[in-house]
Amino acid sequence: xxxxxxxxxMLVTCFSAVFTSNILLTYFLGMCPFTSVSREVKTSVxxxxxxxxxxxxxxxxxxxxxxxxxxxxxxxxxxxxxxIIIIAAFVQFVEMVIDRYSPRLYxxxxxxxxxxxxxxAILGASLFMVIRxxxxxxxxxxxxxSSVGWTLAILAMAGIRxxxxxxxxxxxxxxxxxxxxxxxxxxxxxxxFTGVL
Amino acid sequence: xxxxxxxVLVISSxxxxxxLLLVLSxxxxxxxxxxxxxxxxxxxxxxxxxxxLLSCLVEEDIFIPSACGGRGTCGYxxxxxxxxxxLLLPTETPFLSDQEQKDDIRLxxxxxxxxxxxxxxxxxxxSVRQYECICSGIEDLTHDIKLFKFGLAGSEEIDFIxxxxxxxxxxxxxxxxxxxxxxxxxASDPLNKGAIELIIRLVPNGICTTYCFEHLSIGDTxxxxxxYGEFHLSDTESPMVFIAGGSGMAPIRCILSHxxxxxxxxxxxxxxxxxxxxxLFMIDEIKQFENDLDDFRFVPVVALPDPAEHWTGLTxxxxxxxxxxxxxxxxxxxxxxxxxxxxxxxxxVLAKLGVPEGKIYFxxxx
Numbered sequence: 001x002x003x004x005x006x007x008x009x010m011l012v013t014c015f016s017a018v019f020t021s022n023i024l025l026t027y028f029l030g031m032c033p034f035t036s037v038s039r040e041v042k043t044s045v046x047x048x049x050x051x052x053x054x055x056x057x058x059x060x061x062x063x064x065x066x067x068x069x070x071x072x073x074x075x076x077x078x079x080x081x082x083x084i085i086i087i088a089a090f091v092q093f094v095e096m097v098i099d100r101y102s103p104r105l106y107x108x109x110x111x112x113x114x115x116x117x118x119x120x121a122i123l124g125a126s127l128f129m130v131i132r133x134x135x136x137x138x139x140x141x142x143x144x145x146s147s148v149g150w151t152l153a154i155l156a157m158a159g160i161r162x163x164x165x166x167x168x169x170x171x172x173x174x175x176x177x178x179x180x181x182x183x184x185x186x187x188x189x190x191x192x193f194t195g196v197l
Numbered sequence: 198x199x200x201x202x203x204x205v206l207v208i209s210s211x212x213x214x215x216x217l218l219l220v221l222s223x224x225x226x227x228x229x230x231x232x233x234x235x236x237x238x239x240x241x242x243x244x245x246x247x248x249x250l251l252s253c254l255v256e257e258d259i260f261i262p263s264a265c266g267g268r269g270t271c272g273y274x275x276x277x278x279x280x281x282x283x284l285l286l287p288t289e290t291p292f293l294s295d296q297e298q299k300d301d302i303r304l305x306x307x308x309x310x311x312x313x314x315x316x317x318x319x320x321x322x323x324s325v326r327q328y329e330c331i332c333s334g335i336e337d338l339t340h341d342i343k344l345f346k347f348g349l350a351g352s353e354e355i356d357f358i359x360x361x362x363x364x365x366x367x368x369x370x371x372x373x374x375x376x377x378x379x380x381x382x383x384a385s386d387p388l389n390k391g392a393i394e395l396i397i398r399l400v401p402n403g404i405c406t407t408y409c410f411e412h413l414s415i416g417d418t419x420x421x422x423x424x425y426g427e428f429h430l431s432d433t434e435s436p437m438v439f440i441a442g443g444s445g446m447a448p449i450r451c452i453l454s455h456x457x458x459x460x461x462x463x464x465x466x467x468x469x470x471x472x473x474x475x476x477l478f479m480i481d482e483i484k485q486f487e488n489d490l491d492d493f494r495f496v497p498v499v500a501l502p503d504p505a506e507h508w509t510g511l512t513x514x515x516x517x518x519x520x521x522x523x524x525x526x527x528x529x530x531x532x533x534x535x536x537x538x539x540x541x542x543x544x545x546v547l548a549k550l551g552v553p554e555g556k557i558y559f560x561x562x563x
Contacts, residue, residue, distance in 0.1 A: 042287065046287055065211075069211070070207075073204070073207050075207060078207075082208065082211060085211070085215060086211075089215035089216075089218065089219055093219060093222055096222055096226050096227045097222070097226055103284055104284065106284075107286055107287070111286055
């Protein structure tokens with residue numbers, strides 16, 4: 001496939017990962033931090049940025065590891081294990097580096113890194129890229145788009161939840177209960193994007 | 198066979214390389230060397246950099262309350278970091294008020310020691326320690342108040358001043374619960390250093406009291422830390438009036454034991470209020486102090502005695518009893534322990550009787 005066509009495909013994949021097949025609201029991956037860290041817009045921004053960085057970087061690394069190591073040895077079925085250890089090691093490493101060299105970045109983003117090491121959305125993005133047979137360039141777009149989509153969803157949720165603190169919610173629905181209902185409604189709204197692409 | 202061999206080899210070598218990378222980076226990147234923690238500009242401790250401030254202090258046997266074990270979810274481990282704590286992290290802000298943020302208060306579990314650091318810990322906290330206690334007895338005092346007896350594990354001893362309190366760490370006993378600290382005054386004799394007795398009143402839906410009443414049983418081990426608090430006898434020889442209600446009995450009982458131990462000759466009178474006769478407790482035990490102490494009078498007061506209960510003592514509110522029973526209290530010191538409402542009402546009565554405001558000491562529990 002010529003490079004210009006791949007670039008175009010990358011843009012399309014990126015857009016669809018953000019809106020039409022949002023990893024959180026269509027596939028419901030990464031629900032744990034989505035429900036627990038979405039109380040405030042400010043913290044969700046930090047978490048979202050961490051997810052964008054880690055997801056984009058790990059899909060790229062995992063693409064290389066999958067196509068140049070696992071395929072070479074014919075060990076594709078080991079991708080789950082390989083992807084998860086690469087993600088974990090990468091996150092650890094990045095945390096150490098920014099903790100040491102950039103206190104300001106650590107303050108904004110670093111403390112969220114351990115939270116998302118074992119996030120299924122991160123692993124999910126790497127697995128989807130393999131299943132859908134994306135090329136490297138498309139993978140970059142996909143990883144970036146998925147994480148931006150995830151961030152968009154958690155930001156929207158945090159905005160809604162900040163307003164919810166003022167409203168009266170039945171006792172049994174407080175906390176995660178109402179959050180999941182809202183997530184469902186948001187998912188329905190995102191279905192509206194389906195026809196776009 | 199070959200496939201198995203290759204797969205094991207490939208996966209473990211990738212894992213090995215990654216692990217090696219992390220070990221090396223930990224050694225070269227996350228190595229902060231030895232750092233000094235300066236406490237109250239009095240004590241300096243040397244610690245290995247890179248760990249949290251809380252774990253450094255715990256290693257040095259300095260007790261900082263923490264219920265969540267350093268995960269930044271309980272907000273108990275606050276202390277003042279004057280210099281070297283780095284930027285305030287988003288994990289801390291939910292637990293700190295604007296004033297606390299201005300005052301450089303931080304959560305010590307979130308502050309990492311990366312360089313020399315200057316902190317301030319309240320003097321009181323420096324003598325606080327954590328104790329492992331084994332429940333050795335539970336006695337019903339009234340329908341909603343119980344006496345809990347604990348023995349300290351091993352040959353541990355706790356040194357406290359009569360009137361001080363300890364914090365009890367409630368373990369998680371229901372799904373979705375969190376460990377919490379709750380403070381209770383020590384009711385036992387301060388000379389008995391191997392034991393702690395607490396008088397606890399069941400608070401409806403209270404996390405800790407419900408635990409103590411429904412889940413704690415004899416033989417269970419529980420964590421307490423202390424002692425805390427400024428509620429204790431003054432160093433004077435002035436006559437004293439004690440006013441307490443319900444579980445406010447605890448520190449007064451402790452103070453009376455202390456007076457007995459030290460052979461105090463101070464004049465004292467103790468008004469103990471309850472709504473019904475059935476809500477009075479430890480009456481005989483406190484009456485005994487009238488014989489043992491030089492000049493002590495115990496006045497139980499019942500607000501609404503049932504005719505069937507044949508109450509012969511004073512009736513009415515404890516404050517009314519104080520007002521009618523105690524004449525000219527200008528040279529008295531007052532020690533109050535009970536609900537905020539009772540303390541406020543007693544304060545007014547004592548002011549009317551001439552007790553100066555600075556001589557009214559109280560331990561209020563909400």
